[in-house]
Amino acid sequence: MSHRLAPDLHVTRWLNTDTAPDLNSLKGRVVMILAFQMLCRGCAVQAVPQARRVRELFSETDLIVLGLHTVFEHHEAQGSEAALSAFIHENRIGFPVGIDTPGTGPAALPATMNDYRMQGTPTLVLIDREGVIQKHRFGHTEDLQLGAEIMSLILESPRPG
Amino acid sequence: MSHRLAPDLHVTRWLNTDTAPDLNSLKGRVVMILAFQMLCRGCAVQAVPQARRVRELFSETDLIVLGLHTVFEHHEAQGSEAALSAFIHENRIGFPVGIDTPGTGPAALPATMNDYRMQGTPTLVLIDREGVIQKHRFGHTEDLQLGAEIMSLILESPRPG
Amino acid sequence: MSHRLAPDLHVTRWLNTDTAPDLNSLKGRVVMILAFQMLCRGCAVQAVPQARRVRELFSETDLIVLGLHTVFEHHEAQGSEAALSAFIHENRIGFPVGIDTPGTGPAALPATMNDYRMQGTPTLVLIDREGVIQKHRFGHTEDLQLGAEIMSLILESPRPG
């Protein structure tokens, strides 16, 4: 994998937060982005609960968890902010969730999903303290591995001086 | 529990079927109704997969499984037919699902949910071959027990003659 | 499957019971036999807990659960009564467990395992009220199916007398 700087997030609206997260101002901390769709079964059953566990385990001074709602199918059903708000509430999600900017054209992917070259949902992205994408994975990651990967980024990345 | 005849289903639209199921014409068979909401986590994770297992195990000549989408919260998010269709597709539900008729007034329950005196979702209703409610349960039922209860109704109820 | 009368159990010693169970005197009730080995992983993780759930769900006037310890490998490790007693205690088994009579010769199967033509462990045997083997299955059975099968035997078999 060629490591590259994490592209900006193109989000129409952030839920669960007062201030819109911005990858640039998060430099110095590790960032985990979970791209999901509320009707994606693997997202709801595995990935979202895992992201909640991650947020509980690590300190916010080390790691920030962000959700990204990348709707690329069933737009009518899961495309509204009201639907996402209800999903966040029912699944007791405590971290910020951004609505990825819808693409244009019939089969267009949302903007951030496109920029990150995501293949589907769930996708997990781990960004180091310098803003570089270190992991980018479609599908499920085992807890043991994810715990090790996150700790590795927390400890290995140089803290900006 | 006082056993009573199962009230009619008040459904605005049935999905996953060409002909609207009707409890009266289903007499002679056991009917299992799963009342659920697509954003109810216990419904999506446990009750809906269980209903799929039930439908696979028993013959349609003995048992009919029906879903009932009883939206009593988050109406904006889960109240549309498009949302329910997407949920049905993503969760590979093969049995008919009816949309319970919305109640009137701000906190009104949907019509069938109200008539059946359901307390929430998921609710499981087992109706015997004569159309009488034999089980009515809010929350989770273990598979072992449910298998036994359904078989008991299949074998015990008199087949109309 | 050709249904046949359940052969007698050849047991050197019964644990967890004061009186040795005898299939002949259990006629009138459904009997579930779980043949297992304490070091068989599928037995310890799935089949034994399932047998405990079965025993809790059904009435003893309808169903008797019996364990049968059919040691055909690792004799040194799992062949002693002390080892089995400890396993029963640690796994909180409440039903009677018989020690299948060891076979003679180097690769001989225990006597009951041989008479029943069992292929390995776990094996589940369901015997109806008249003493006829109705189910005989090697490997895992899903709870939903097992609940239905047991209830079917409870209700379908004629009660003697």
Added chain:
Amino acid sequence: MSHRLAPDLHVTRWLNTDTAPDLNSLKGRVVMILAFQMLCRGCAVQAVPQARRVRELFSETDLIVLGLHTVFEHHEAQGSEAALSAFIHENRIGFPVGIDTPGTGPAALPATMNDYRMQGTPTLVLIDREGVIQKHRFGHTEDLQLGAEIMSLILESPRPG
């Protein structure tokens, strides 16, 4: 917790290895010790499979996994080498397992269990590259946390020069 040098292991015999592991010569690597009993249900169902996952995930140049069979109850059943060998085989354990030296006296704990002040099984001990006990925990540890803890020791401990 006061961190202290990991006491020597008092083992009567090592299985699954040609050379007896020795904590002193393992310095420079992180060591995870799982103290278990084969008839302890939480050990067999959770802790042993977790130790297998840990061994698969991390490189042996960073982490060594050791099992320690600390029999303090049901000696007759689980005290023999044959019993432990069968358990290792059935559970496909690939890492070395040492038999903790039995204590003397009626209620005596095995020697290593006693020296480490373990409270029961399973107990997990994480030793850093310098041979210092960094984690010592009775009961279950979640995978996410364990992955993070191990990686932290792998990266934080100074490699001997």
